[in-house]
Amino acid sequence: MVALQLSDVRVSFPGLDAPVLDIPRLEIAPGENVVITGPSGSGKTTLINVITGLEKPDQGTVRWGDIDLVPLTESQRDAWRATHVGLVMQEFHLFPGLSAIENVLLPVRFRVFSVPAELRGRAAALLERVGLKRHDQRIETMSRGEMQRVAVARALLGKPAVLVADEPTASLDAASGAVVGDLLTELADEENATLIAVTHDPRLASRLQRRLRLVAGRIVEDTAQTAVPPTAASAATAQQGQVTS
Numbered sequence: 001m002v003a004l005q006l007s008d009v010r011v012s013f014p015g016l017d018a019p020v021l022d023i024p025r026l027e028i029a030p031g032e033n034v035v036i037t038g039p040s041g042s043g044k045t046t047l048i049n050v051i052t053g054l055e056k057p058d059q060g061t062v063r064w065g066d067i068d069l070v071p072l073t074e075s076q077r078d079a080w081r082a083t084h085v086g087l088v089m090q091e092f093h094l095f096p097g098l099s100a101i102e103n104v105l106l107p108v109r110f111r112v113f114s115v116p117a118e119l120r121g122r123a124a125a126l127l128e129r130v131g132l133k134r135h136d137q138r139i140e141t142m143s144r145g146e147m148q149r150v151a152v153a154r155a156l157l158g159k160p161a162v163l164v165a166d167e168p169t170a171s172l173d174a175a176s177g178a179v180v181g182d183l184l185t186e187l188a189d190e191e192n193a194t195l196i197a198v199t200h201d202p203r204l205a206s207r208l209q210r211r212l213r214l215v216a217g218r219i220v221e222d223t224a225q226t227a228v229p230p231t232a233a234s235a236a237t238a239q240q241g242q243v244t245s
């Protein structure tokens, strides 16, 4: 388990007057649950990309434990991500023509020719854990909620220290979103993984311990809310209108 430490991180894009990300300092402790909210265009996806090494900042350090991702090459960052990060994105990035379990095992397939029985067993156990019984069902025949659950199982296969989710419930109906959100938080807890989620979903947000809000690329820590039981939290959040985009 490693801590995340960002220092003096800036990301700019041509044609924009101000940096899309400007973070003097941010620390996330190992095992912490963090929700990132903020208006459209405030830099949430850019922040996710920077902390997972998908994108390099123009300046600054992005340190996970002893490793600073910034000086690494793209292939070194890819290797680091494959070992340490489970990613759950709004678009599921699943492969049609393959079964649910083959999709869960796909990251391993890229690395080894034959999948060890132990990993196949873990993939099956994860599918059971996310409530999917038909492991051989082809992915394109599954509902969106089921596909997202396959994506959650795939993200957890390698026992990542860090679970990162970008709008994991956005394209799901309320019931499926609730299932996926609950699974993410429960599984992150069980695996002692750090969970960082970008979401506008008040129910998911209410389940996470720490709340960061991005405003024009800068982080505003919201200490007003801490995790409370989901039902009460959803009601309270809806009343207060605090988790908005």
Ligand SMILES: Nc1ncnc2c1ncn2[C@@H]1O[C@H](COP(=O)(O)OP(=O)(O)OP(=O)(O)O)[C@@H](O)[C@H]1O
Binding pocket: 013, 014, 020, 038, 039, 040, 041, 042, 043, 044, 045, 046, 047
């Ligand atoms: N490659 C790029 N080139 C130019 N501008 C970019 C690029 N990537 C992002 N941006 C701009 O940076 C800003 C932040 O984008 P980002 O996707 O991080 O925002 P966001 O908070 O995730 O938005 P949303 O909630 O709408 O997904 C936006 O104004 C976007 O247009």
